[in-house]
Amino acid sequence: MIPQHRADTRRRRKALPRKALPLTVGLLSLSALAVQTAGPAAHPAAAAGPRPMTPAEAITDARLDAIRDDPGRMERFFTALPKGGDLHNHLSGAVTTEYLVELAGQDGLCIDTSTMTAVPPPCGGNARPAADARTDAEFHDQIVRAWSMEDFPPDGNGHDHFFDAFGKFGEVTWRNRGKLLADVADGAAKQNQTYLETMVTPASDGAKRLAEKVGWDDDLAELHGKLAAGGKLDGLVAEARREADDADAEYREAAHCGTSGARPGCRMKVRWISQASRGSAPARVFTQLALGMRLAERDGRFVAVNLVAPEDGENALAGYRLQMRMLKYLRGVYPKAHVTLHAGELWPGLVKPEDLRFHIEEAVGVAGAERIGHGVDLVHEDHWRRTARTMARREVAVEVPFTSNAQILGVKGDDHPFGTYRDFGVPVVLSTDDPGISRTDIGNEYEYAAETYGLSYPELKDLSRASLEYSFLPGRSLWRGNPTREGYALAGPCAGELPGVTAPGGRCRALLDSSEKAESQWRQEVAFHRFETTVGASGSGSESGSVPGSESGV
Incomplete structure (x- = not known):
């Protein structure tokens, strides 16, 4: 099935002279145009022009051009395209809504029909058994519309409807973390992702x-000491690890991992990011962040922390600078824990002008974020050019979920700073955010980028590579230097190797064995080789619906 947003994207698509666009620039957004006319050169790479294509890339690029007016073939192409990892994904918002409805029925929950919210039994009054949705199609569809963006009117308040959905199905999600992961991992694997x-x-x-x-x-060191005293914070770490153990077991059972009937998601490499609600009281935000960073240093399944919930909320706005100071302090205590932050998920009219001036800058400069989620309001910040240059220099990637940006903020096309980030040499990774609520998938995000910004196949390939390069997988990279600035060239131990053509030599093999990141990146290159070979051999881009590269080994 083609997601509704994918169909909407095609209707909005502009006819673009793709070959005339420099590879590192793409279609100039209005904000990018402001960079060129009002500021210094964004980045040396912006004027470098396109990198030469390999013969296989040229064939694949030509195939993409040839099928761009055929929706079915485009969908198959972008499903089959190896897309690396999804780095910005909320588990509860990523699971398919239909599966949430089914789980609500399995758990014996009720639906309060006045709000379409899942509630515990017994059912009565306005509360109707969720299991009724199995036989009542109208009731089922009402729940799906309340819990997602399905059929949401384009002139409605997408921001509130989107965020309200979490509270409506929250009674389902906390009970079924492992089952949710099985569903989400399956969806990612079928989209030819591996992480x-x-x-x-x-x-x-x-x-x-x-x-x-x-x-x-107010003394953050004193506060952290109180939390840690007497093993209290360690007790939370132990509780979180037990939760993760239970979720892992439930996930493996639900996905039939290790059996002959293993589902596709069993092939996924999964890591957790601990989130804290930025709308909570300061003590709770600090406690959740401290727990998440302590976890990231003690359990390899956890890699980072993030702040979630609407950035425009009253408490979130009032406490933003304090929360950035919290993270600055905690990074000193837990230097091995990673930080990725929702920042700049704002737009004029949503908040007062003064709230648009500094969020990304402080997330990078004060909290030391290694990635930024959304970053939509970049050019509305006071020192945005300096911030963009800093992000480029430090390789602070921006996680871009086009669909949710459009649904929540109404920001898309030329208004989106996608092109501006790329002009400045900031790493960009495409992501889904909450694909269950949004009714989308990662293939749609890549297709949107290709059609809206006129991206070539090599540009899409490098966006996919970035999703692993800027992941929090441990170990050395397969790539040399700053690949966003210098291009994706194999690092010394693997220089001259041909992933997918020959097996890695001794020094390269040693790198792959010692680094989860490099090993995953090598597998991705093998997948690209198979994808390009399939396209070149058949001229179809996986016309049969198969996914070349999904079984790619080292």
């Missing part, structure tokens, strides 16, 4: 109780 970083809230109730017990202290 997933997904956000959850570990030990949520325990962290709330501890925060209330300890209370707030």
Whole structure:
């Protein structure tokens, strides 16, 4: 099935003279045009022009041009395209809505028909058994529309409807973390992805109780000491690890991993990102962040922390600078933990002008974020050019989910800073955010980028490579230097190797064995080789519906 947003994208698509666009620039957005007319040269790479294509890339690029007016072939092409990892993904918002409805029925939950919210039994009054949705199609569709953007009117308040959905199905998601992961991992694997970083809230109730017990202290070092005293914070870590163990077991059972009937998601490499709600009281935010960073240093399944919930919320706006200071302090305590932050998920009219001036800058400069989620309001910040140059220099990637940016903020096409980031040499990775709520998939995000910004196949390939390069997988990269600035060239141990053509030599093999990141990147290159070979041999881009490269080994 073609997602509704994919069909809408085709209707909005402009006819673009793709070959006339420089590879590192793409279609200039209005904000990018401001860079060229009002500021210094964005980045040396912006004027470098396109890199030479390999013969296989040229054939694949020509095939993409040839099928761009055929929706079915475009969908198959972008499903088959190896797309690396999804680095911005909320587990509860990523699961398919139909599966949430089914789980609500399995768990014996009820639906409050006045709000379409899942509630515990017994059912009565306005509360109707969720299991009724199995036989009542109209009731089922009402739930799906309330829990997602399905059929949402284009002139409606997408922002509120999107965020309200989480509360409506929350009674389902906290009960079924492993089953949710099985569903989400399956979807990613079928989209020819191999890696997933997904956000959850570990030990949520325990962290709330501890925060209330300890209370707030303006001295962050003193506050952290109170949380850690007597093993209290370590107790939360242990609770979070038990939750992860239970979720892993449930996931493996639901996906039949290790059996002859293993589902596609069993091939996915998955890591957790601990999230804290930026709308909570300061003591709770700090406790959740401290827990997440402690977890990231003690359990390899957890890699980073993030702040979630609407960035335009009253508490989120009032506490933004304090939360950035919290993260600055905690990075000093937990230097091995990674930080990725929702920042700049704002737009004029949503908040006061003064709230548009500094969020990305402080996320990068104060909190030390290694990636930025959304970053939509970039050019509305006071020192945005300096911030963009800093991001480029430090290789702070921006996670771009086109569909949710359009649904929540109404920002798309020329208004989106996608081109501006690329002009400045900032790494960009495409992501899904909440594909269950958005009714989309990662293939649609790549197709949107190709059609809206006139990207060539090599540009799409490098966006996919970036999703692993800027992941939090441990180990050395397969790539040399700054690949966004210098291009994707194999690092010394693997220089001269031909992934997918020959087996890695001794020094390269040693790198792959010692680095999860390099090993995953090598597998991605093997997948690209198979994808390009399939396109070149058949001229179809996987016309049969198969996914070349999904079984790619080293």
